[in-house]
Amino acid sequence: MKKKILIYGGFFIVLITLFYFFLFAGTDFYKVKLPVLSYVQNFSFTGQNGNEITEHNIDGKVYVANYFFTTCKGICPKMNANLANIFKAFKDDSDFAIISHTSMPETDSVPLLKAYEEKMIGKDPHYPAKWYFVTGTKDSLYKMARQSYLLDNDKNNSENIKDHFIHTQFFALVDKDRKVRGIYDGLKQDELDQLATDIKKLLKDSESGNVFNHSNFSNSP
Secondary structure: OHHHHHHHHHHHHHHHHHHHHHHHOOOOOOOOOOOOOEEOOOOEEEOOOOOEEEHHHHOOOEEEEEEEOOOOOOHHHHHHHHHHHHHHHHOOOOOEEEEEEEOOOOOOOHHHHHHHHHHHHOOOOOOOOOEEEEEOOHHHHHHHHHHHOOOOOOOOOOOOHHHOOOOOOEEEEEOOOOEEEEEEEOOOHHHHHHHHHHHHHHHHOOOOOOOOOHHHHOOOO
C-alpha cells in the first residue's frame, strides 16, 4: 500500500512539474530580473552623420549609453576601447545599439564625432550604423545624463551651465522599453563582463508568448 502511495505521489509530482514547465515555457518567469533604475526621456540630438537622432532610433532596441569627449586623454580612450569590444560582440544583432554623448558640445563638432566613430570602428561599410556619437545643447545632454541615465548627480549643478562638466567612466544599460536596468564601470573587466551578460538577457526578453504581460503591471510614468 505504501509503495503504491509513493508511486502515485511521485507520478503526481512529475505531472505538476511538467504542467508548470510548459505553462511558463517561453516566458521570462524563471529569468533573473534586473532592477528598473530609471526611465529614459524623449530626446533629440545630432549624430556623427549630421542627422537627427531621437528615441525613435532606438525603439525596440537594447542599448548602452555613455559620455565622453573627443580630446580626452584620460579615461575616455580606454573606456571607449572597451565599449568598442562590446559593440563588436553584438554588432550583428539588429536589436542592439550604443549612444555615446559628448560632454563638450562646444568643441565636439559633427566632423570630429565622425572622425571619432571611424577611429572606434573603422570605415567598414558592413558595420551597421548602430553606434551613435551625438551632440546637442549642453543643458539637454547633461539633463539626459542626470535625469535619465543616472550617470551624474543631479545635485552636481552650478548656477551657470557653462561651468558644468561630466567626466564619467560609467555606462548605462537600457532595455527595449527605455528602462535603465544597470550602471557599469567601463574600466573594470568584471563589470564589462556583467554588462555583456545582461545585454544578452535583455536581448532575449520578449513580450510575445508571455502568459502574463508584465506591462499590465508597469509603474512607468
